[in-house]
Amino acid sequence: QSALTQPRSVSASPGQSVTMSCTGTSSDVGAYNYVSWYQFHPGKAPKLIVYDVTKRPSGVPDRFSGSKSGNTASLTISGLQAEDEADYYCCSYAGRNIHWVFGGGTKLTVL
Amino acid sequence: EVQLVESGGGLVQPGGSLRLSCAASGFSFGSSWMNWVRQAPGKGLEWVAGIKPDGGEKYYVDSVEGRFTISTDNAKNSVYLQMNSLRVEETAVYYCVKDGGWCHDYWGQGALVTVAS
Numbered sequence: 046q047s048a049l050t051q052p053r054s055v056s057a058s059p060g061q062s063v064t065m066s067c068t069g070t071s072s073d074v075g076a077y078n079y080v081s082w083y084q085f086h087p088g089k090a091p092k093l094i095v096y097d098v099t100k101r102p103s104g105v106p107d108r109f110s111g112s113k114s115g116n117t118a119s120l121t122i123s124g125l126q127a128e129d130e131a132d133y134y135c136c137s138y139a140g141r142n143i144h145w146v147f148g149g150g151t152k153l154t155v156l
Numbered sequence: 157e158v159q160l161v162e163s164g165g166g167l168v169q170p171g172g173s174l175r176l177s178c179a180a181s182g183f184s185f186g187s188s189w190m191n192w193v194r195q196a197p198g199k200g201l202e203w204v205a206g207i208k209p210d211g212g213e214k215y216y217v218d219s220v221e222g223r224f225t226i227s228t229d230n231a232k233n234s235v236y237l238q239m240n241s242l243r244v245e246e247t248a249v250y251y252c253v254k255d256g257g258w259c260h261d262y263w264g265q266g267a268l269v270t271v272a273s
Binding site for chain 2: 077088089093138144146
C-alpha cells in the first residue's frame with residue numbers, strides 16, 4: 046500500500062478537464078509545499094509536470110495545474126488531449142526520516 | 157539534454173546480489189542529489205535511496221537499510237546501487253532519478269530487476 050492515496054483511474058473526453066487527487070497526512074503533504082507530479086508513458090522516461098505544489102517546469106503546458114488543500118494535493122488537466130493519456134504519480138517530501146513518499150498512481154483515460 | 161541511463165538489471169536468485177549503474181550526462185553531476193526509485197509490478201512508486209552530491213550523506217528507505225548501498229563516482233558521472241540479500245518482493249523496475257530543488261526533475265527509463273528462483 047502506497048503512502049499517498051490516489052484514485053486508481055479517472056477518465057474524460059478530449060477538451061474536457063479532469064482533476065485527480067493525492068491524499069497524504071499532516072507529516073507529508075500537509076507539512077510541506079513540496080508536492081510534485083509525474084507523467085508515465087509506456088516505454089518513455091517518466092516526466093516531471095508539476096513541482097512545489099503549483100509550479101510547472103519549462104515546456105509543460107499551462108493546461109496542467111497543481112493545488113493543495115490540507116493533506117490533499119490535486120492535479121488538474123484542462124483541455125484534455127489524447128497524448129495526456131498516461132499514468133500520473135504524486136510525490137511529497139516527508140521529512141528527514143522518511144524523505145520521499147509516492148502515491149499508487151492514477152491511470153488517466155482520454156475517451 | 158539531461159540523460160540518465162540505467163544498466164545492470166537482470167534475474168537474480170533470492171538472497172543474491174546485483175549492482176545497478178546509472179550513467180548521467182547533460183548536467184553538473186556533482187551538484188545534484190541522486191536517487192533510486194522502484195516500482196514493483198502493478199504497484200506504486202517507492203523511493204529507495206538518495207545520495208548527496210559530495211557523497212557525504214546517504215539515505216535509505218527502512219526496508220533496504222543495511223542491504224543496499226548507494227554510491228557515486230563523480231569522475232564517471234555515475235551513480236550505483238549495490239543490492240545484497242535480495243528478496244522476491246523486491247522485483248521491480250528501478251529508476252535512476254535526479255533531484256532539482258525539492259522534486260525529482262529527471263528520470264531514467266528504468267532497469268528491471270527480477271528476484272526469483
